[in-house]
Amino acid sequence: MKIVSLVPSATEIVFAIGAGDELVGVTFECDHPPEARSIHVVSNAAVPTSAAAGPLTAAEIDSSVRDRLAAGEPLYLLDHEYLAEQRPDVVLTQDLCRVCAVPASQVDRALELVGAPAEVVSLDPHSLDDVLETVVAIGEAIGRRPAATALVEGLRARLAAVSRAIASRPRPRVLLLEWVDPPFLAGHWLPDVVKAAGGAPVGIAPGGWSSEASWPQIRDLAAEVVIVAPCGFELSRARVEAEHASRELDGAAIYAGDANAYFTRPGPRLVDTVEAIAAALHPGCGLGERLEVLVGL
Helix, strand or coil: CCEEECCHHHHHHHHHCCCHHHEEEEECCCCCCHHHHHCCEEEEECCCCEECCEECCHHHHHHHHHHHHHCCCCCEEECHHHHHHHCCCEEEEECCCCCCCCEHHHHHHHHHHHCCCCEEEECCCCCHHHHHHHHHHHHHHCCCHHHHHHHHHHHHHHHHHHHHHHCCCCCCEEEEEEEECCEEECCCCHHHHHHHCCCEECCCCCCCCCEECCHHHHHHCCCCEEEECCCCCCHHHHHHHHHHHHHHCCCCEEEEECHHHHHCCCCCCHHHHHHHHHHHHCCCCCCCCCCCCEEEC
């Protein structure tokens, strides 16, 4: 089977269930496991994140994305010639967010254009349970359902262990930001992640869409803990953005989270995210620190 993954989390899942050697195309963001970096890149970003003067600010990236969307221009560019050459059997993509990855509609048009029929599987999780079900859906699509089921069972066992560890502890009010300029409240599976880690999510109900907010609105939420995990950014850049948030928010404990690998990547490492948040919110619960996932300012 030939598989193309246009979603980094899907690439991780394919490897985790033993089908990594069947991947013939990935996105430029597919960096885990390390073997993924050697696979041909079929999807590149049309929006730059840096210029000659250095990295673009969060506000500059946001403006560029909005301009392209308003003009009807794609945010990602597909290698049509390579798709025509490989003629994949399965293409894994998403329709959840046009900013995060190539939408399924763009993939359908590209495959039709190059005459390469394939099963297009759109992965659109809105909750933590949905993310786990995505693992099984991928396993079903690529003929690896038993391995996918076993992976999910192991992930659920880890979540259950966290639940037992924090069961009797108070739940602090936790706000999770996925962008800071302008501020965006994190939705979809992330409120579930906070709940699973023993926090009380504020701002967005579990399964709800991420939404823009003002700093006064955010201050009114009275969060005790604020986690800044800017979508697509690694921990070092997240710390910079968390410093920005700390200047706007007084009295809350501020953390920076690696959203490139964990928070906003809906794959197996979301369970690592739950464990890291639980360890930060509930010191001494026996889960240990995960400094590569989450650090306090």
